[in-house]
Amino acid sequence: MSEVAEKVKAPAEPLFSKKNRKLVSDPLSDNNPITIQVLGICSALAITVQVEQAVVMSAAVFFVLALGNVVISLLRNLIPGRIRIIVQLVVVASLVIIVNQVLMAFLPDVSAKLSVFVGLIITNCIIMGRFEAFAMGNKPWPSFMDAVGNATGYAIILIIVAVVRELLGSGSLYGIPILGSPIPVEGYPNGTGLFDMGYMNNNLMVLPPMALIVVGIIIWIQRSRNKNLIESH
């Protein structure tokens, strides 16, 4: 009886039902993997010096998480409970190797800058967390939506932090000098743009502690704006 009921029910759920849309929108703010669940912090601190790195890293995580979630979801009924972590690791490791090879082939510069952090996606808590918490118990399509939401939530924070750090730390965005250049040129001994007026790059922004502080400020703003997130004590 129950099988019949499920069969009747399954097609009734549209692809972008309210529930599915919530899977995507929730991790963007109220349940953001970085600022609320405080997962994947290490990479957020390490590779947000420049926007380019952050974008590539976000894309890599998006790819790994989306594909991984779908694969795990497809396999969820075949994986024995006891060795599920190993299976998950195998899946994520294979995907990360693909990403790494692609980056090395097509974006060697960025790949060199990201260095081990691409490999370390394997240990990114967000990915294993979503596999374990969502994909193991849900169908492929919702799992995909969940991956999209979480990867995007991760990407948003990463890019915000990177924008702040690159702008204030190096005076540029995506490698394009916005505030001028600190390198002296003919007629401008202090550099061009704002630098000519005495502005200086903030070295602290380039150091990892500042990434932590920027993430902290984002969490602070988010929590003080969203009353649901305020804890009583």
Add this chain to the structure above:
Amino acid sequence: MTQLNINKVKFLEKQLKKLEPTFAKGGKLEKLHYVYDALATFAFTPATTTSRGAHIRDGVDLKRTMFIVVLALIPALIFGMFNTGHWHFVAESGNWNLPYWDNVLDKFIYGAIKVLPMIVVSYGVGLGVEFIFCNIKGHPIHEGFLVSGMLIPLVMPVEVPLWMVAVATAFAVLIGKEVFGGTGMNIVNIALTARAFLFFAYPTKMSGDTVWMGGQEADGFSGATFLGDAQSLLSDSPAVNGVDGIMAKYSFMDSFMGMIPGSIGETSALACLIGAVLLIATGVGSLRIMLSFVIGGLAFGALFNAIGVNDYMNVPAYMHLVVGGFAFGAVFMATDPVTAAQTAHGKIWYGFFGGGIAILIRVLNPAYPEGVMLSILFMNIMAPLIDHYVIQANINRRLKRLKVA
């Protein structure tokens, strides 16, 4: 107090009362309530009375405490202005041995012109940030910044651009204080947070040869501090000829009086000592911390003298007390009641290691010429841990008694 003055005060009081409804809830300028509150309580101790508990209260309030600290800073400030002027003229003339007590007024005026804007910026930005936050969070504006606002300019080299002072102050008030809940809740010293921010963010403006000398680079003349020169002993090309050379360039007496280049308020150990006397006499500053800080510095200095494997280690221990920010840090920074250790025993350990680690960083770390700032910040973080063990000892005594009984 003449009759006229009393009338003026009464008039002011009446005006304030008249304005109150405008700023009260539902009033026209409700949003500025806390600004009104801050200004009104600045001028008048409010008429609030006790309700339960102790019906009478001690005459002191936090404003008085803060005011005493600012008062204690005045000698350092005035001497700092004068000293700043002197080194500007030294750099201008290129003569290191320019007579110190000549042209006193010129030097003082030049220094005042340089320093006063920094004070204005520091107070303006700091209080501005506080006003905004207090309005958002809806709590009254506290007076803690009265002291921080004065300390921030005093721990900076005179050539720091004003916008950097502003950025550092905003950062310190925001990240050092407001995130933790405001005055009395901060973990690390606000003024040192501002200095550390600049130190790491804009290192070229916080160390090196020219920043201490009014920004001038004279030919064949490099102005540096004792610490800068001492640091160079660790490098391949020392600026001075060993310990003897550095002791000849900066005598103990000059350093004690403060007749050496350095951050605005920190050079004169004498001015700090005058402040220390006031702080200890009024009981605002902790004698325990100051003494143990000095003893810690001496102990570690002597220890390194005994080891003496590099030239910097051979700098006499007593010299460490009068150069750089050691005296200023011991008197005004380490004793900050909010961030220091809070138990009597804890204060001793806190001070001892604060002073000791400052010397440790100075003589062993080639990257940071000034260890006092870092060591005090480090001990700020460690203070709760120290207190924890002191309190745990008290708890254990009580538990033991319970078992015996």
Add this chain to the structure above:
Amino acid sequence: MNAEFQSGIDVLKKLTSGPVHLGMNGKSKQDEVFTAAQGVTKTSFSGKHPIGNVGVQIHHTNPINKGEYVWVVNAQDVAIIGRFFMTGKFDLTKLVALSGSEVKAPKYLRIISGAHMSTLVEGATKQEADERIISGNALCGTKETPDSYIGFYDNQVTVLPEGNQMKFLLTEGWLSPGLNKFSNSRLYPTFLFPNKKYRLDTNLNGEDRGFVVTGELEKVFPFDIFPMQLIKAAMTEDIDLMENLGIYEVAPEDFALCEFVCTSKIDIQDEIRAGLDLIKKECF
């Protein structure tokens, strides 16, 4: 009186299985009533306030541990109990002190416990300013109106001037020379004149602030307890920490002086009371 007090003590000894202690003033000459008392452990205490608080006396004779009980009876109440057992009449006649700077002539009054406040203070005060009538002493009494009654446990009525006036910073406020300001700290020059007399009012003399460690609390708290840490534990409702820090050994009145000297103007007695009430609710 002698006999009444002694029989009161005899009754107390019957009421408890533990020992009966008698705390006495060690500084002034002790009345024969107390020195002649039989069958109690007598201890003399001398020193500054709060040495008279039972909390301090217990702490220094036999500290309370978790799970122990100490009952405290006032000397006058001991005599009342004795009188009841001797005569069979519950006679609540007792002496109370009428005190405070606004009282014309401070004196003792013989009253029946629970007397109407107006019968005590009417006509006895100076009426120079708004007055506050306190049942009990100035540090831990209760604010009362003339139309109320003296508290059952109180042996004193205090009348103080209300401090409902603003104080200008240069004349009486925080920037003033402060020659009329009493302070336990040395922030006003009055600490140089220890014998000066003051007319203290009920003004808070400041505003409520976060705790700042001034070291003043520890000076007026003669316990082997960390006052500030205990108060903070009470504020944060941390029962384990309160127990560990020794909340069972204190009563709110022991913190009265701490509250008086507190620079941050925190209502410390209230916080301790709330902490004790919380423990009572959760643990007993």
